[in-house]
Amino acid sequence: MIGPSGAGKTTLFKLISAYEKISSGEVSVLGHNVGQLKRGQIPFLRRKIGFVLQSYKLLKNKTVFENIELPLIILNVNKEERQKKVSAMISQVGLTEVQDQFPDFLSGGEQQRVAIARALIHDPEIVIADEPTGNLDPELSNSIMNLFFKFSKSGVTFVVATHDYRLIKEPGCRILKVDKGELVEDHIL
Amino acid sequence: MKIAPLKISLFVIITLSILMIITSLLCYKNFIGLLSLWSRANKMNIYLKVDSTDKDKTDVLNLIQQTPQVSSAVVLDRQKAGLEFQNSLKNFSSGLITEDEMIDLIPETIEVDLQSSLTLTERETIFTELAKKMSANAQVDEISYSASWLKKLEFIDRILRSIGASVFLVLVTSISYLVALMMRSYVEDSKQEIEVYSLLGATRWSVYRIFLKDVFLFISTSLIIAFSSVLLIFTLLKNKLNTSGLFGMISDSLHFLSLTESISIVVLLFLFIFINSFFTIQASVNKLNQLSYD
Numbered sequence: 001m002i003g004p005s006g007a008g009k010t011t012l013f014k015l016i017s018a019y020e021k022i023s024s025g026e027v028s029v030l031g032h033n034v035g036q037l038k039r040g041q042i043p044f045l046r047r048k049i050g051f052v053l054q055s056y057k058l059l060k061n062k063t064v065f066e067n068i069e070l071p072l073i074i075l076n077v078n079k080e081e082r083q084k085k086v087s088a089m090i091s092q093v094g095l096t097e098v099q100d101q102f103p104d105f106l107s108g109g110e111q112q113r114v115a116i117a118r119a120l121i122h123d124p125e126i127v128i129a130d131e132p133t134g135n136l137d138p139e140l141s142n143s144i145m146n147l148f149f150k151f152s153k154s155g156v157t158f159v160v161a162t163h164d165y166r167l168i169k170e171p172g173c174r175i176l177k178v179d180k181g182e183l184v185e186d187h188i189l
Numbered sequence: 190m191k192i193a194p195l196k197i198s199l200f201v202i203i204t205l206s207i208l209m210i211i212t213s214l215l216c217y218k219n220f221i222g223l224l225s226l227w228s229r230a231n232k233m234n235i236y237l238k239v240d241s242t243d244k245d246k247t248d249v250l251n252l253i254q255q256t257p258q259v260s261s262a263v264v265l266d267r268q269k270a271g272l273e274f275q276n277s278l279k280n281f282s283s284g285l286i287t288e289d290e291m292i293d294l295i296p297e298t299i300e301v302d303l304q305s306s307l308t309l310t311e312r313e314t315i316f317t318e319l320a321k322k323m324s325a326n327a328q329v330d331e332i333s334y335s336a337s338w339l340k341k342l343e344f345i346d347r348i349l350r351s352i353g354a355s356v357f358l359v360l361v362t363s364i365s366y367l368v369a370l371m372m373r374s375y376v377e378d379s380k381q382e383i384e385v386y387s388l389l390g391a392t393r394w395s396v397y398r399i400f401l402k403d404v405f406l407f408i409s410t411s412l413i414i415a416f417s418s419v420l421l422i423f424t425l426l427k428n429k430l431n432t433s434g435l436f437g438m439i440s441d442s443l444h445f446l447s448l449t450e451s452i453s454i455v456v457l458l459f460l461f462i463f464i465n466s467f468f469t470i471q472a473s474v475n476k477l478n479q480l481s482y483d
Binding site: 047058060118 | 387389
């Protein structure tokens with residue numbers, strides 16, 4: 001999803017994840033009518049989605065391993081399985097060396113990889129990435145996008161919002177261009 | 190959760206509050222215990238008329254026994270009482286009065302005592318009722334039971350209860366306020382963590398649980414520390430009093446809270462602080478519900 005700042009990309013993501021109230025129309029996500037969801041049902045919708053945000057949203061007092069483990073704790077996955085899944089995910093995103101470190105000691109690119117690993121650890125059906133490369137230099141941005149392409153091949157749907165459309169190069173990607181709250185373009189690369 | 194200074198402050202506040210409440214209750218219990226001890230030594234004396242017969246004595250005794258709270262009603266040995274009285278006056282009245290004359294001066298007396306489990310108020314009420322009933326009896330000449338002292342003690346007890354209840358209410362309100370204040374800051378300082386948990390699909394209950402787990406730990410540790418401290422100070426004080434001759438008798442009458450009292454206090458305080466914390470956490474987390482997504 002591309003478009004200039006203020007086009008409505010983040011608002012759409014907030015609507016999808018029930019952070020924003022729907023004033024008109026209907027938002028349907030994974031079979032849920034988001035507008036009709038009760039307060040207690042919202043967490044269960046969010047569990048089906050993985051989130052990668054520009055600000056990473058990592059817990060500073062937890063290690064890389066513990067941060068990635070969090071969604072599995074919320075889902076009450078047993079410790080043994082958590083260890084197995086987190087270790088596998090850490091090696092997939094290339095964070096084995098820093099798995100016991102705290103986020104403040106990591107580079108921006110590493111922190112974003114932790115966020116990606118955390119978004120994918122519980123096998124969500126879709127991953128929402130809102131300006132995931134906003135704080136990163138072009139080289140790191142490319143590596144993050146490559147990570148998305150790599151995981152999308154395993155069947156996860158990534159919805160990535162960015163204002164830098166040069167990052168989207170992979171054939172088969174669907175490009176949605178929004179501007180001033182309107183969908184102005186929809187094509188496949 | 191992080192924020193060590195907040196956690197420490199919360200822990201200190203809870204511990205001190207519990208300590209104050211336990212100490213107040215212990216002081217009240219022992220003060221009333223000492224007053225009751227004194228009042229228990231105070232028995233009722235019923236003096237019969239000079240011409241009363243053995244049958245009259247038995248009738249009066251039967252009448253006294255009708256009051257179920259009476260633990261003992263004993264006819265005093267006049268001879269023994271006379272001798273004791275004569276001995277105490279030996280230096281002043283030697284040879285002035287004979288033993289028989291002395292005994293004749295002492296009226297037939299029935300000493301009445303009540304069950305030790307009665308409170309000061311109950312003791313005073315029962316003695317008053319018994320005195321009223323006995324004065325109506327033709328064979329009873331006079332009744333003595335230090336009614337005014339019992340009334341004064343009952344009054345002191347009532348005042349103490351009122352002060353105790355007020356202090357308890359003030360303490361409990363202060364604790365509620367302080368715990369609420371600390372919990373609110375604690376939750377607000379953990380805003381970022383709540384946001385992350387919410388983003389990852391944690392339910393409200395699982396967010397509350399994170400804080401409640403900490404609160405549970407605080408209260409349990411605070412209760413253990415507060416109880417142990419009070420028990421330690423109490424034991425040391427009692428031992429100190431025991432070794433000093435003047436207060437030795439008092440020290441025997443000092444008791445720590447019984448197991449039932451201790452359990453009741455622990456359960457009550459625990460529930461009170463825990464419920465108070467829960468509602469504060471709930472309100473604070475709900476207030477933070479507009480979690481930032483960005």
